[in-house]
Amino acid sequence: MQVPSFSILAYSALFGTISLTSCSKDQQARPAQPEQQAQAQAELAYPNQTGELKTGEWGGQPVSYQEINGDKVYEGDILLTSEQLATSAGGQQRPGSAGRTTGRWPSGVVYYAIDPALPNQARVTGAIAHWQANSPVRFVQRTTQTAFVTFRVGSGCSSNIGRTGSQQYINLASGCSTGNTIHEIGHALGLFHEQTRADRDAFVNILTQNIQSGYEGNFTKYTDLGYGGTDFGALDFGSIMMYGSFSFSSNGQPTIVKKDGSTFNIQRTGLSAGDKSGIDVMY
Incomplete structure (x- = not known):
């Protein structure tokens, strides 16, 4: 079976390109601090909600996700489209039509709109300005384009993955x-x-006993899902795409620790040096 171009982008160009960072020594594993718990909880499509755990196929490979309020939620804050997870009449998941999309934004140009009802729009314009200052990606307000991102009010923080080819949402x-x-x-x-x-197992230990029930799939390596790929550089603890030590914890204890047992904070300030290198490879 030919692997759709979206999957090639997502799993060979993306995984592991976020790297090249150095971190100071952290304290040994300890209960999560309130700000860390709040940060991890915020980055969910539906905080404090769980849905039916489903398994299907995405790009011809197995994938697990939760269905919450009609959305297909993957890794907590990624929303898969029906095209990416097409369901047959019998309910069996089949490879979707992700191969009809590019996954990557042509020429690195993202067309976008901001819903007028979204409060504090400065966080959107500030985030866009940060990406433009630190990557080759450009953001252009949408006029008549059919493929674009709309920033809108949500129950939590979430996004579609890659360019879907139509209107998509953050x-x-x-x-x-x-x-x-x-x-x-x-x-x-x-x-x-x-x-x-x-x-990642060369850099961290995943403490499965502390992961919230239903969120175990958020910690699955892409190779365990059957995808090929290339990891560039060392795992980047400072990446803006990296979970923190207490993400999806069921008991306030860490879910991810460094090999020496120490914890690390979630970083949501800006792109790391490794993030910039990774996005340069893509775009």
Whole structure:
């Protein structure tokens, strides 16, 4: 089966390109601080909600996601489209039509609109300005284009992944910061989360006993889903696409620690050096 171009983009060009960072020594594993818990909880499509766990195929490969309020939620804040997960009449998931989209924005130009009802639009314009100052990606207000991103009010922070080929959304609740918006734009550009790299076990330990029920799939390596890819450089603890140590914790204890057992903070300030290198490879 020919792998759709979207999957090639997502899993060979994206995973692991977010790298090249150095971090100071962190404290040993400890309960999550309130600000870390709040940051991890904010970056969910539907905070405090869980849905039916479903398995299907995406780009010809198996994938698990939650269905919440009609949305197909992957890795907490990624919304898959019906085209990406097409369902047959019998309910069996089949490869979707993601191959008909490019996944990547042609010429690195993202057309966008901001819903007038969205409060605090400065977080959107600030995030766009940050991307434009630190990457070759350009953002242009949509006029008549049929493929574009709309920033709108949401229950949490979430985004479609890559260019879908039609109108797509970045959803922002009131608690979604400029940093969260930079992260969600990363998804719209085609970036997945850093901790799903093939080589991540050389850098971190995943403490599955502390992960919230139903969110275990958020920590699955892309190779475990059957995808090929290339990891560039070392895992980037400072990436804006990286989970923090306490993301999706069920008990306030860490879900991801460094190999020496120390924890690290979630970073939602701006693109790291590795993020910039990765996006340069893509665009």
